[in-house]
Amino acid sequence: MSARNAMAAMLDELMGPKRNVELGKDTTVTFDDPDICKYYIVGFCPHDMFVNTKADLGACPRVHDDNLRLEYPKSDKFEKLGFEREFLKFLSRLDEDNQRRIRKNLEKLKASEENGQKKEDLRKLRDEQEMARLDEEIKKCMAEAEKAGEDGLVAKCKELVEKAEQLGKQRAAIVERMNSNAPLPVPIDESQIKIMEVCEVCGSMLIKNDAQCRVEEHLSGKMHMGFSKIKVTIEELRVCLLFVRCDETFSVELERIRKRDEENEKERQKAREEREKR
Known part of the structure; x- marks a missing residue:
């Protein structure tokens, strides 16, 4: 947000969105005024929740x-202006974006773990190859020691036997x-990976099994608390809108019954008038 827009937003907060309206003209602000944040009216504004985090939505x-x-x-307009539905849609989009981020990070972590397993398998393979090399070296030393013994080279025979023992x-x-x-054994840089x-x-x-103070710091952080609140609010709004729909359906049904009764009463009245004429 530019400095100019930030200043305008601050003036709107202090003086209202109709601060530039001419004197004498109506400056009343209503619920459905386009300059008013409907999310804030209904509950809270998500733009305020993630300031200076990776999920920052801006002002x-x-x-x-x-x-x-x-x-x-x-107000008699409570839950009748569609604000709750708008709020639910916006929060659901934020939650979907967050779920995508969770899946992406899980995939990255899985790839990292698989890469680590490949390194572990590679080390085992290298150990097996090293054992095979040592076997060949030992056989070679013992064969040369045996020949040196046959040739009467006692010192060389002893040296080769000692080498075979070390191998x-x-x-x-x-x-x-x-x-x-x-x-x-792993290199120092790998052993330090958490x-x-x-x-x-x-x-x-x-970090898995991190210090308790850092765990608590995360749990009380803006992103964790923000998305936790969003998830809870989504469920609350769904229940709320379910009751609203039930009320609307009930009201429509009552109106239908009222009109039907009125029509029936008119028919009965008409029938009575016709009987009286006879």
């Missing part, structure tokens, strides 16, 4: 009138590690 282009907000529930220890260490399911998870409410990427 609301309409006026938040506290007086109209207080008057609306007492055998390396192989045994790999076998022990694989059999005990001990974590494979296990992540996706918040099912707001879609934020979180």
Whole structure:
């Protein structure tokens, strides 16, 4: 929002959306005034909820009138202007966008985990290849040691046997590690990577089993509380609109019965008048 628009919005809040109307002309603001934020009248304005977050909607282009907000529930127009339906549609769009963000982050996390599993499998394959290489080296050393012994080269034979024993220890260490399911050695940068998870409410990427203070900080954050409130409000609005539709249907049915009774009464009156004429 530009500085000019921000200033205009602030003046609207302070002086009302009709601040530029000529003196003497009607400046009354009504519920359905196009400059008034209907979401704020019904409950709350989502534009205020995510300021300076990844879900920031920007400043609301309409006026938040506290007086109209207080008057609306007492008005005979309450739940009859379609504001609740508009509010539900807007919140549902925000919730759908959030659900897409959650799915996207879950897919990213899954891809990351699969990539990590591939690295783990690759390390195991390398260990197996290393064991095969060590087996060949040990066989080679023992064969050369045997030949050196036959040739009377005692010192060389002893050296080759000791080398084979060292190679055998390396192989045994790999076998022990694989059999005990001990974590494979990883580079420092990989060992520092935290296990992540996706918040099912707001879609934020979180460190699994993080410190309690950071967990609480997230739960009390704008995005988490905002999308939690949106989800609860959507359910409340659906119930509210269900009752509104029931009331409307009941009113229509009452009106139909009233008109039918009037028509029947007219028919009876007409029949009485005809009998009296005879």
